[in-house]
Amino acid sequence: MDDHIIHELLTLQMDGIRKYIDQQDHQSVRKAMNALAAYLMSRGLKPPSALNQWFEWLARPVGTWVDSSHEDLFNLAEPVFDRRIKDISFAAFCFSQRFGSTDDYQTRPVLQVRDHCKQHHSEEGYVRFRSILTQSKFAVLDQEDYVRLISDEKDLIIREQLMKCYERIDDWREYRKCPRCGWTLHFERGEWRCGTYNACWKVSKHGFIHPKAFRFKKGSRVYRLKPGIHRSVLVPGLPEQRIYEKVRKTYPQAELYPNFDHDGDIRVDLGGCRVLFDVKSYLSPHGLAKHLELSKNGENVQVIVIPSEYEVEGGPLYVKRLKSRLSGRKDLQIISERKIIRYLKEKERREQIQCV
Numbered sequence: 001m002d003d004h005i006i007h008e009l010l011t012l013q014m015d016g017i018r019k020y021i022d023q024q025d026h027q028s029v030r031k032a033m034n035a036l037a038a039y040l041m042s043r044g045l046k047p048p049s050a051l052n053q054w055f056e057w058l059a060r061p062v063g064t065w066v067d068s069s070h071e072d073l074f075n076l077a078e079p080v081f082d083r084r085i086k087d088i089s090f091a092a093f094c095f096s097q098r099f100g101s102t103d104d105y106q107t108r109p110v111l112q113v114r115d116h117c118k119q120h121h122s123e124e125g126y127v128r129f130r131s132i133l134t135q136s137k138f139a140v141l142d143q144e145d146y147v148r149l150i151s152d153e154k155d156l157i158i159r160e161q162l163m164k165c166y167e168r169i170d171d172w173r174e175y176r177k178c179p180r181c182g183w184t185l186h187f188e189r190g191e192w193r194c195g196t197y198n199a200c201w202k203v204s205k206h207g208f209i210h211p212k213a214f215r216f217k218k219g220s221r222v223y224r225l226k227p228g229i230h231r232s233v234l235v236p237g238l239p240e241q242r243i244y245e246k247v248r249k250t251y252p253q254a255e256l257y258p259n260f261d262h263d264g265d266i267r268v269d270l271g272g273c274r275v276l277f278d279v280k281s282y283l284s285p286h287g288l289a290k291h292l293e294l295s296k297n298g299e300n301v302q303v304i305v306i307p308s309e310y311e312v313e314g315g316p317l318y319v320k321r322l323k324s325r326l327s328g329r330k331d332l333q334i335i336s337e338r339k340i341i342r343y344l345k346e347k348e349r350r351e352q353i354q355c356v
């Protein structure tokens with residue numbers, strides 16, 4: 001069977017899972033189930049006839065229903081659906097990243113708010129919304145704080161989308177609080193982990209030693225950011241916020257998430273020129289190089305900033321290795337977080353010389 005048929009089949013399944021999780025439209029779930037049923041029958045396998053059976057198939061290693069000739073397409077030892085995180089599996093996520101297909105439905109509220117704020121020229125509303133999603137104190141909330149957070153938001157569209165970023169968790173006692181991002185740690189293979197990638201653990205100097213339990217009242221209703229928001233907005237947002245605060249101390253005119261993301265994460269107006277920084281949280285310089293090679297830099301970003309904890313995790317030559325991989329990209333500069341103020345001072349000095 002052609003790779004593209006399997007590609008489409010897997011894409012449909014991921015689409016179905018995401019839509020099911022977000023309770024968006026059950027047509028996609030039906031479409032995914034029907035496509036899987038037809039495929040399984042063509043291979044003489046018993047098709048799923050109910051939703052739970054569909055999930056059962058998707059929680060099995062893909063290699064149990066797709067033949068080994070497709071191993072370049074998908075890690076066949078892994079399932080499409082990860083029961084533990086109740087979302088698409090890490091292998092499925094890699095597949096969708098690599099082949100660019102399924103939208104990340106859980107992060108759709110961010111795009112919705114961006115469009116809404118753009119239409120209404122409310123840059124402030126967008127920055128406020130993004131800033132909520134990138135602060136550890138809002139990662140997991142009891143009902144009282146959740147309701148307060150939602151009702152404090154006066155823009156009804158933003159409020160509606162903010163609600164979509166959270167999900168209720170009944171089993172909150174089984175989790176621990178991530179000391180870095182504030183989200184839920186789950187216990188797996190003898191250790192506490194934060195999300196699918198466990199990035200917080202990897203960039204924390206000493207890992208998670210005795211992480212604390214959540215201290216909510218008995219019988220509390222508890223809400224947390226959805227896994228997709230945690231992964232794509234909260235975790236990378238932590239260094240963005242920190243670096244912004246650092247820059248703002250010296251350059252109070254610095255702006256966070258300017259121009260609806262078109263000008264990177266942080267913009268600093270130096271009078272004669274504007275410097276646009278993009279903060280990139282990648283664990284390895286190779287991963288980041290690949291991402292930057294593939295992205296066309298259609299936006300206006302000039303300087304890539306590597307957050308300190310990622311630089312430490314990626315090794316002492318992180319920036320050097322990245323620079324040598326991207327030596328052809330004259331439009332991009334790469335600096336460490338610790339050099340950002342020095343970089344701006346130097347830029348300012350040059351501007352002044354030019355003006356004299």
Ligand SMILES: [Zn+2]
Pocket residue numbers: 178179180181182183194200201
């Ligand atoms: Zn975390």
